[in-house]
Amino acid sequence: MTIEKVSIVGMGSLGLIFGSFLMDKLGRENVEFVMDEKRLKRYSGVERHINGKKYDFKLVSENEKDSPADLIIFAVKSTGLEDAVEIVRNKVSDDTIIISLLNGITSEEIIGEALGKEKVIYTIAEGMDPIRTGHNLDYTKMGQVRIGIDKEIEEKKERLETVLEMFDRTGFPYKLEEDVMRRLWSKFMLNVGVNQVLMIYEGNYDTIQKPGPARDLMIDAMKEVITLAEKENIKITEADIDYYVSLIDSLNPEGMPSMRYDGIHKIKSEVEIFAGTVLKYGKKHGVPTPINQDIYDRIKEIESKY
Structure with a gap:
């Protein structure tokens, strides 16, 4: 074919x-x-x-x-x-x-x-x-x-x-990809950090390309995904965070992910498949996920005002 x-x-x-x-x-x-x-x-x-x-x-x-x-x-x-x-x-x-x-x-x-x-x-x-x-x-x-x-x-x-x-x-x-599930979870980790943080901070890639609370929150959210991936026998490390952070740093500073557009246009976001999924896996494995819980709550609060 x-x-x-x-x-x-x-x-x-x-x-x-x-x-x-x-x-x-x-x-x-x-x-x-x-x-x-x-x-x-x-x-x-x-x-x-x-x-x-x-x-x-x-x-x-x-x-x-x-x-x-x-x-x-x-x-x-x-x-x-x-x-x-x-x-x-x-x-x-x-x-x-x-x-x-x-x-x-x-x-x-x-x-x-x-x-x-x-x-x-x-x-x-x-x-x-x-x-x-x-x-x-x-x-x-x-x-x-x-x-x-x-x-x-x-x-x-x-x-x-x-x-x-x-x-x-x-x-x-x-x-x-020889291990496509590892890459899938790695991209998920990236989205959990980048997409949600930029919606909260109402920014573009420049917001997380420079040192500050937004960049710190992005990395902390990603680290919670690493812990959950280990429980699912998916081998993600902080080296993967470094790779994806460098990838984000290479993008057009004025660009933004789709979730940021959701916030601009005041439509329902993908928070359920990001922080929501992290919370579900956290409960499944008995692993605390306070960073993503806070992100989830903040985004839900934003959406409640639409």
Whole structure:
């Protein structure tokens, strides 16, 4: 099997960054954004510029049938995952491969339960620094995906190899992970620190790139994830914190993660999949998580005023 047709659900920053890249490489007819009828009406005819280049994306309805995708990319927020699963259902065939760019450590399991675990390849997106203004998006770093399989199952290996062939053919930036679960938890650790702290401090990456209470809170929140990962037999160390802090320090200071945009637009954030998940694992293992408890409470207080 060769991946030619790609369906993406989610027109946020990640969806637009990777969607525009793949459209340039595979052609407009082979890269589509799938959405419900309401969004289709709202987005049809909307001009989008990415790094100054105009894109006329192919938009299709969730009701379209008999046109399955070779690859489905989930690029929605966790709060929209349930709806997204139903939106792409008509695009799934027995041979379809699925990757999720969602934050957190639970989306692959949710998608797999609904659409087929054998179809899902673990993927982590990191290192991008988008800035959105209306329907326009600019970035200096596209980032990359880390990809791998959680179990040495032949069918999973074949699907992984199919995705890698497409990545190599198009020049899509990626790194193959031998221990993808360790990388998934590492990215989760990053999000727990960065995304939540910037929402609380109402800042951009510059806020945590310099010494101060925001940077300290970010690192302390990340350290609680290390403790929980050890309980799950995931080997994360403080060297991983150092790696991710250096990654954040390399990003455009004016950029910000999606959770900060949630705060700006006063919409429900992903706190449940970040601090909320930390608290659940803390209870599971009997490990105190006071930093993330405080973060959780502070963000809930912010959201209560919307």
